[in-house]
Amino acid sequence: MLLSCTAIAPALLCSHLDMLVYLLPSAALAVVIGILARIHPFFFLFTVAGTICHELAHFIVGAIVGAGPASLSIIPRRMVHKDGRTQWRLGSVTLTEVRWYNAAPAALAPLLILLVPLAVAWWRTRGPWRFGPWDLLIALALAPQFLSFWPSRPDWIIAARSWPYIVIIFAALGALLLWHGGVFQHVKS
Numbered sequence: 001m002l003l004s005c006t007a008i009a010p011a012l013l014c015s016h017l018d019m020l021v022y023l024l025p026s027a028a029l030a031v032v033i034g035i036l037a038r039i040h041p042f043f044f045l046f047t048v049a050g051t052i053c054h055e056l057a058h059f060i061v062g063a064i065v066g067a068g069p070a071s072l073s074i075i076p077r078r079m080v081h082k083d084g085r086t087q088w089r090l091g092s093v094t095l096t097e098v099r100w101y102n103a104a105p106a107a108l109a110p111l112l113i114l115l116v117p118l119a120v121a122w123w124r125t126r127g128p129w130r131f132g133p134w135d136l137l138i139a140l141a142l143a144p145q146f147l148s149f150w151p152s153r154p155d156w157i158i159a160a161r162s163w164p165y166i167v168i169i170f171a172a173l174g175a176l177l178l179w180h181g182g183v184f185q186h187v188k189s
Helices: 009-016 017-039 041-064 104-109 108-123 134-148 153-162 164-180
Strands: 068-073 077-080 086-089 092-095
Touching: 017 041, 017 134, 041 092, 041 104, 041 108, 041 134, 068 086, 092 153, 104 108, 104 153, 108 134
Parallel strands: none
Antiparallel strands: 068 092, 077 086
């Protein structure tokens, strides 16, 4: 006997299962491209679209929140660490006005890139759909977005400057609970 989707997954996930199935080839290609890019620098060519989106996200959101983006580079640079390890930096953005209130939005802006594949999947699966030849090209175009949406380690370090947001969020939740105690109660039917 087959279980229904809602028996093993949240209803929200089940209602968008067609979008997730549509994005599977892109995610698989992202894994392959990521592995190949680690093996040989030639495969960085397949990550360029994602790198551009990642750095533009930092730059645009940084400008919106007043973090003072001063420069943007998408030229790969080879870095040698003190311990002799080599690593490629595919791009960078210089922010000159990072403060506690704009650090997290500017540093975590690449998370917004995930909206691109989700929007394309929604568009392609709105009605009855079949995976066709154009969808293979779309999958290849979306794969770099899956490689680039996660903020880098330095991005997370910069975002940590916004720690006061945690205090503000918990204070707001505490106030909400204090004045409206029934807000977080579950309703049983």
